[in-house]
Amino acid sequence: VRFHYGHPDIFDRIFHLTRGGISKASKIINLSEDIFAGFNSTLRGGYVTHHEYIQVGKGRDVGMNQISAFEAKVANGNGEQTLSRDVYRLGRRFDFYRMLSFYFTTVGFYFSSMVTVLIVYVFLYGRLYMVMSGLEQEIIENATIHQSKALEEALATQSVFQLGLLLVLPMVMEIGLEKGFRTALGDFIIMQLQLASVFFTFQLGTKAHYYGRTILHGGSKYRATGRGFVVFHARFADNYRLYSRSHFVKGLELLILLVLYEVYGQSYRSSSLYMFITVSMWFLVGSWLFAPFVFNPSGFDWQKTVDDWTDWKRWMGNRGGIGISPNKSWESWWEEEQEHLKFTNIRGRLLEIILVFRFFIYQYGIVYHLDIAHHSKKILVYGLSWLVMLTGLLVLKMVSMGRRRFGTDFQLMFRILKALLFLGFLSVMTVLFVVCGLTISDLFAAILAFLPTGWAILLIGQAMRPVLKSLKFWDSIKELARGYEYTMGLVLFMPTAILSWFPFVSEFQTRLLFNQAFSRGLQISMILAGRKEKDITSPVKYA
Template sequence: MFEAKVASGNGEQVLSRDVYRLGHRLDFFRMLSFFYTTVGFFFNTMMVVLTVYVFLWSRLYLSLSGVEKAANSNNNKALGAILNQQFIIQLGLFTALPMIVENSLEHGFLQAVWDFLTMQLQLSSVFYTFSMGTRTHFFGRTVLHGGAKYRATGRGFVVQHKSFSENYRLYARSHFIKAIELGLILTVYASYSPLAKDTLVYIAMTISSWFLVISWIMAPFVFNPSGFDWLKTVYDFDEFMNWIWYDGGLFAKAEQSWERWWYEEQEHLRTTSPWGKRVEILLDLRFFFFQYGIVHHLGIAANSTSFVVYLLSWIYIFVAFGIFLLISYARDKYAAKEHIYFRLIQFLVIIVGILVIVVLLQFTAFKFSDVFTSLLAFIPTGWGLLSIAQVLRPLVQSTWLWDSVVYVARLYDILFGVIVMAPVAFLSWMPGCQSMQTRILFNEAFSRGLRIFQIVTGKKSGNI
């Protein structure tokens, strides 16, 4: 929260007249000093993350468009070498060299290397990568939309377990969703890139990107005391689902109701300029590229590269939305008093869906695996439509579509929550992870005392 507040404040400074005038009237060297001691740190951090985005989206385009396949052929060895040589810098070690050199001058080379290894064992890189995402999100959002505000950070006791729902509220939009997006790009790239068939080449190209994804998802739980305790994980997930389905309306607090939190996350869009809305919609259009690239690789497309294939794929979007509206109408009308009709409609929808799949398998080039592959295309498209609907909220909220937008957004947050919770639950179930996490976070004496306390009392402390 503190870094979010500082990053938002620096975003407002970028938009201020004072920074504009100082930038124009200072000489070059004083301007550089001013830049790197104020807004420059946040601007450079944002550029690093944007570079990762551009790099991954470019690689995704090269793989889905067939350029990499052509470059990987025997007739294009030179082009393939040009595309692949640059990724030696992705090792990430070069960014740590200045710190090692500085420590070498102060403490000696061996001590500098030892300090560097100690920092890695304490997961300092994970924490820094996560904080980099915080600065990028809030700085970029403030520059685009404005709306920096005071955030009460508090001065409470630090060693306290934070629930999953609280972590999700704080980091869903700034870290989790972006990490899932980058992870989806890397997964699709691994599925369709000919270079990914060589495991060593794929790891060398994407290891730093996967580290970014893992850090943005796992850092809040790695540095959360008792974050990998199985009982706490189960209780946290139950609390998360109760928060998602809480029916308190808009009068509830964001800590109690998902709907209230969802509306609060859109407040910056209500006060943004028309240009801010246009840029936001333009950025949301990137989610449609998943569908555009993947549908041409489905079996039913029969290797066609025509734009008509993409247009026809929207039929499935409209059909899925129509089924959703039908189920929603049946639930509201029959689920309470005439439950048998609601079950009948659900049964008929399932039967019709199975018949459609059978017909497609029989009379077209449709493959059963296309059902699962298409999810990689249509789920991002749905999120893109939701994001655009939030920008156009003043126009959509007064129509019958808004209730469906809210309900689908709730389902997406459940999906994102399950994706984030899955590795946390796995590490909580694995023996030894909780003890290892406690040893990383605390010193040896405190870790031993905490373990003895848990054994003696036979229960977990609510504040640890």
């Protein structure tokens, strides 16, 4: 079953005008207008056929950001299709085999992508529960539970082959039948060397995020991609705006889950078992966090890295407001990122809050493993952890209020306030270390416990925006969000900055992204540009 073969679409005018026309209800619901025309034609007894008269080269998306914007647009469109009555009617009227074809070629692919990502979340949160509750340790160490190390490793190895290689098998078979299996194997190896797996894993996150958001809240929109010549460097701020919510936040969440699973289970679990279970998820995290920078031309050029950092700090510091575009100010971008919550219904807000509750699991599980808790399982330990959390938020609120009230006119007062808070923090930490038995490892564990809790408070605040605005708490939520954005930006930028110190990394990336002739030409152009600049800046010598 096919509803759309690609542009240009040619309609039978008489057929459609005599069967209700081709007008659409909404530019939001009918975002993918071409396939909805195919739905309508099929429902009205027509056919969608493909006639290839002449093949013309067409400009396609060739840049990472262009492709991601296109994937986001199509995922949004498929989310609206899933909720539409057209898909429901087609599903009810097709026979079984055409229904399977219809599912696979339309919404099923995106639904499967979303389920694939959700399974990773379910698996890791289940593992986190098993580690924090002691259930996994009991299963592994209890002699009454018969288990086989060889069977565990065999199953883990089998899962790697099943999930990884079997998905590649159809492509290898197709190329093998057309060009020979030696060519197919060579193409497969070259694709891996060109980081095709990283790219498609990253796009899996794009599909899952935008499809899931549209299912929850609706509100899809057209995203202009452009098909120009895109061999240019995308700034760090641009990449951050594009992928912050769809990839970076989710990647950091999975990273924390993997770190906790490793740290709190390493005392009783073999390292090989952990590696077999989580290697694919580490690959997923790495792809989601760093693929935009790997596929960004000149992404590891030192001068461009410095310029990117300056531009990002300027973007974070600029104030937003009416008429300020998201490209100029973090505040405007942050407001735009919440548009889906402005127009959603009560069901969407409740589901958003329910999904956020998963972030409270970290604090509840970690605080009982701290050395300062002395193996206590009382609810008082959890209550004291919330007291620490609220105290930290109160301190941040005081600093924010002090900056607004004293930051410009009374800078001395503001510095005195910060000094007093710092001295108070040192005093409290000294007492905790000396009297209560706090350790350095507890500090790092507390960071992993309280960061997700603060993020959960932030997301709940965004979902309850009208209430918090009436209670005058919205500015505090905004300042908390700014702090998290600074932290995420720093975590993402540091690896890029470190790799930019080494010139060979940039050259290797250029050779990876482009073919040999283009890479050589690019290197020569850089040398000539440097020589030309040197000739211009050098003083003229007279005899």
